[in-house]
Amino acid sequence: MSDRDMMPGDGRPRGGAGLSRRRVLQGGLAALPALLGARILAGEGPAGAGTTARAAEPPTPPAHDPTAHDWAFVMDTTTCIGCGRCVEACKLENDVPAEPETNRTWVELHVLGRDGSVAVTSPDGGIGSFPAGEAAIPAEAVANAYFVPRTCMQCENPPCTWVCPVSATYVTPDGVVLVDEGRCIGCGYCLEACPYGARYMVPAGEQTPKGTAGVVDKCTFCYHRISRGKLPACAEVCPVNARIFGDRNDPASAVSVALTERRVRAMKPSLGTRPRVFYTGLEGEVE
Amino acid sequence: MSVHVAGRSLDPSPRAVLRALGAEVAATPRALKLWLGLLLVMCGIGAGGAVLSLPPGWEVLGTSPSFEWGILITAYVFFAITTSGLCLASSLGTVFGVEMFLPLEKRHAILALLSLVTAFGIIALDLHYPVRMVFGAVLSPSPLSPMWWMGVFYGIYLVFLVTEVWSMFTGRWGIHRIACILSSITAVLAPTTLGAVFGILAARSFWHGAFTPPAMVATALLSGVALLGIVFALVHHYRLTGHERAGTLAIPAIRLLLAIMLPVTVLVVAWQMMFGLYGAVPGLADATAAILVGPLAPLFWIGRVVIGLALPIGLLLWPRTRTTPGLFAASCLTFVGIAVDRTVFVAAGQVVPNSAVAGTVSTPFAEYVPSLVEIAVVVGAFGFFGLVYTLAERYLPMDEHRGHLAGAFLGTSAPVLAPEPVLAPEPVLIAAATGPDGPAPEPPDPDADAALAASAAGWPGGAT
Numbered sequence: 001m002s003d004r005d006m007m008p009g010d011g012r013p014r015g016g017a018g019l020s021r022r023r024v025l026q027g028g029l030a031a032l033p034a035l036l037g038a039r040i041l042a043g044e045g046p047a048g049a050g051t052t053a054r055a056a057e058p059p060t061p062p063a064h065d066p067t068a069h070d071w072a073f074v075m076d077t078t079t080c081i082g083c084g085r086c087v088e089a090c091k092l093e094n095d096v097p098a099e100p101e102t103n104r105t106w107v108e109l110h111v112l113g114r115d116g117s118v119a120v121t122s123p124d125g126g127i128g129s130f131p132a133g134e135a136a137i138p139a140e141a142v143a144n145a146y147f148v149p150r151t152c153m154q155c156e157n158p159p160c161t162w163v164c165p166v167s168a169t170y171v172t173p174d175g176v177v178l179v180d181e182g183r184c185i186g187c188g189y190c191l192e193a194c195p196y197g198a199r200y201m202v203p204a205g206e207q208t209p210k211g212t213a214g215v216v217d218k219c220t221f222c223y224h225r226i227s228r229g230k231l232p233a234c235a236e237v238c239p240v241n242a243r244i245f246g247d248r249n250d251p252a253s254a255v256s257v258a259l260t261e262r263r264v265r266a267m268k269p270s271l272g273t274r275p276r277v278f279y280t281g282l283e284g285e286v287e
Numbered sequence: 288m289s290v291h292v293a294g295r296s297l298d299p300s301p302r303a304v305l306r307a308l309g310a311e312v313a314a315t316p317r318a319l320k321l322w323l324g325l326l327l328v329m330c331g332i333g334a335g336g337a338v339l340s341l342p343p344g345w346e347v348l349g350t351s352p353s354f355e356w357g358i359l360i361t362a363y364v365f366f367a368i369t370t371s372g373l374c375l376a377s378s379l380g381t382v383f384g385v386e387m388f389l390p391l392e393k394r395h396a397i398l399a400l401l402s403l404v405t406a407f408g409i410i411a412l413d414l415h416y417p418v419r420m421v422f423g424a425v426l427s428p429s430p431l432s433p434m435w436w437m438g439v440f441y442g443i444y445l446v447f448l449v450t451e452v453w454s455m456f457t458g459r460w461g462i463h464r465i466a467c468i469l470s471s472i473t474a475v476l477a478p479t480t481l482g483a484v485f486g487i488l489a490a491r492s493f494w495h496g497a498f499t500p501p502a503m504v505a506t507a508l509l510s511g512v513a514l515l516g517i518v519f520a521l522v523h524h525y526r527l528t529g530h531e532r533a534g535t536l537a538i539p540a541i542r543l544l545l546a547i548m549l550p551v552t553v554l555v556v557a558w559q560m561m562f563g564l565y566g567a568v569p570g571l572a573d574a575t576a577a578i579l580v581g582p583l584a585p586l587f588w589i590g591r592v593v594i595g596l597a598l599p600i601g602l603l604l605w606p607r608t609r610t611t612p613g614l615f616a617a618s619c620l621t622f623v624g625i626a627v628d629r630t631v632f633v634a635a636g637q638v639v640p641n642s643a644v645a646g647t648v649s650t651p652f653a654e655y656v657p658s659l660v661e662i663a664v665v666v667g668a669f670g671f672f673g674l675v676y677t678l679a680e681r682y683l684p685m686d687e688h689r690g691h692l693a694g695a696f697l698g699t700s701a702p703v704l705a706p707e708p709v710l711a712p713e714p715v716l717i718a719a720a721t722g723p724d725g726p727a728p729e730p731p732d733p734d735a736d737a738a739l740a741a742s743a744a745g746w747p748g749g750a751t
Contacts, residue, residue, distance in 0.1 A: 163432050163488070166427050167427040185419045186416050188355040192636070197642030198642075215416075
């Protein structure tokens with residue numbers, strides 16, 4: 001299933017037969033021939049045999065004009081409470097695998113010590129909030145602490161798209177970086193190139209975001225939703241409006257107002273990636 | 288029905304083939320049988336790992352989103368760089384006409400081809416959709432991607448190498464000479480593009496920089512020379528085809544290149560660490576700390592520094608180990624050191640996490656433990672490489688071809704088959720190293736003496 005095929009709000013688990021590592025190893029060799037055959041039949045045709053209509057122009061409903069928008073996020077670290085509902089909503093909306101290391105979005109807790117030390121944690125991506133535990137920095141030595149919602153930065157200058165050897169990842173006219181799952185070869189180069197750790201390789205299992213295992217997946221700003229006039233799932237469920245999403249071309253949009261009225265900054269600006277995700281309340285060294 | 292091969296009439300029926308195979312096995316020396324058996328077992332292990340790693344998305348690798356490139360990438364880099372080094376070393380003879388490097392040619396070409404095929408095999412197992420890559424690279428080229436260029440150059444290099452080997456065994460010297468030149472050029476370009484795959488990534492401070500591609504070429508030469516050292520020391524020891532010129536020309540040539548490239552690599556590694564420590568650049572300083580005092584320190588200090596550099600240099604320095612067995616040991620140690628170096632290099636770029644994604648990243652360093660499947664594939668790769676080369680050494684005509692003996696690579700226009708004295712290079716090099724006013728040159732080692740004597744006597748086909 002591709003981004004273009006996803007229906008809004010349809011969060012039912014989909015995908016092929018579940019194959020976790022343990023089940024694979026336990027299953028033994030009996031399943032191998034069938035799976036290998038299935039691989040050849042399903043995945044090994046000429047590149048993009050099913051995607052020859054290259055998605056440089058993303059397939060969207062007729063009403064959506066991708067050239068008319070300039071999507072952006074403002075993440076408000078001063079209001080985020082680290083509840084993790086955004087992570088859960090994203091997993092449900094996009095069939096993101098349940099494994100804790102596979103996420104399109106996640107939440108981090110940044111704790112800054114008075115001595116300049118920084119401790120960053122994100123248990124299970126923050127999906128179950130942040131249980132009290134042993135503090136990396138003693139309470140009396142803490143200078144500041146806040147939650148940081150993370151996702152793909154949808155860079156205007158995305159290093160991930162440059163490095164892809166088969167042009168499987170690309171930027172839509174409205175500024176969203178997508179992955180063509182019919183073209184991706186699973187080399188992992190874009191994972192290495194991303195300075196924000198925003199991509200992951202889809203494992204075989206019960207939930208695969210695009211119905212294809214072994215390809216790279218990442219946040220799409222819920223492209224299937226925003227192209228229909230809806231908010232991304234994470235922004236819609238946020239109880240404190242810490243994820244402010246909108247169109248920068250619309251001066252009255254919440255994101256335009258936030259970008260105008262709040263002091264915001266992007267992560268790792270020195271890399272020249274020009275993210276479309278901005279942060280309020282982020283302190284210098286914590287990136 | 289019979290098949291005619293090399294002037295012999297063979298019966299192709301299964302029973303006859305099995306009988307012939309059995310006779311061949313019976314005639315194989317016991318030590319060789321054991322060696323081949325070991326390699327076959329390694330291949331079997333590799334085949335098992337390969338089958339398990341084929342289905343896309345199966346979580347049989349030890350990699351994670353924060354540490355996506357594991358030992359399969361390490362092994363790919365190792366073999367892909369080694370193939371270039373082999374070609375670079377040999378090009379001194381085949382392209383530039385330095386006679387002492389000529390005996391390297393036939394074996395280097397086979398080793399280089401095998402190394403490249405092994406590298407391709409490993410990367411195919413690491414990719415989830417390798418066939419898409421072939422089609423995708425052609426149908427939707429991405430010239431901005433160093434990985435695409437790497438594929439292009441290694442693809443071209445494969446064509447030139449195959450042409451080189453084919454023309455070498457079929458005696459097409461005109462084509463062969465052109466193939467040698469072209470493969471040597473691509474042997475430089477290919478590892479630089481491989482270096483650029485890593486060097487271009489601003490997100491990975493340890494890999495990032497213009498220093499990475501040339502460092503790849505430098506270590507490529509060391510890697511290739513070390514492998515040639517192992518092979519030619521064995522050729523000399525077991526008195527295989529061409530062992531005379533191996534002893535007098537190839538082994539001194541390999542010693543010379545090792546003696547140059549090991550200190551060069553010491554400088555490369557030392558400056559890499561110095562730059563890493565300087566100024567506490569985010570990511571780079573942490574990766575350097577991981578290498579020097581962190582989780583990669585045992586690999587670096589024991590594998591890279593002691594085994595891979597200090598001991599081989601010591602063996603080449605100490606007069607008593609300036610022998611063929613000494614060179615063999617130095618080459619083996621260097622080869623291990625290069626493998627460790629690739630492991631450290633690939634790991635160091637990823638050991639500093641880009642984010643605390645999903646809380647699965649350990650701090651301060653990301654962890655990666657290779658899975659049994661990954662280890663099996665790497666074991667199988669070495670098994671395949673060793674097995675095919677051993678068979679090639681046993682069954683292919685490894686004598687130097689007439690192109691060499693006719694002086695074709697030395698720039699003579701007509702065949703020079705009459706024995707003529709040649710100058711041994713060692714005394715010239717010693718003189719150059721010490722300078723006209725320098726101390727008197729030390730007596731060359733026994734092998735160099737032998738080379739001088741042989742040269743003075745005039746080897747068949749030697750040329751000025």
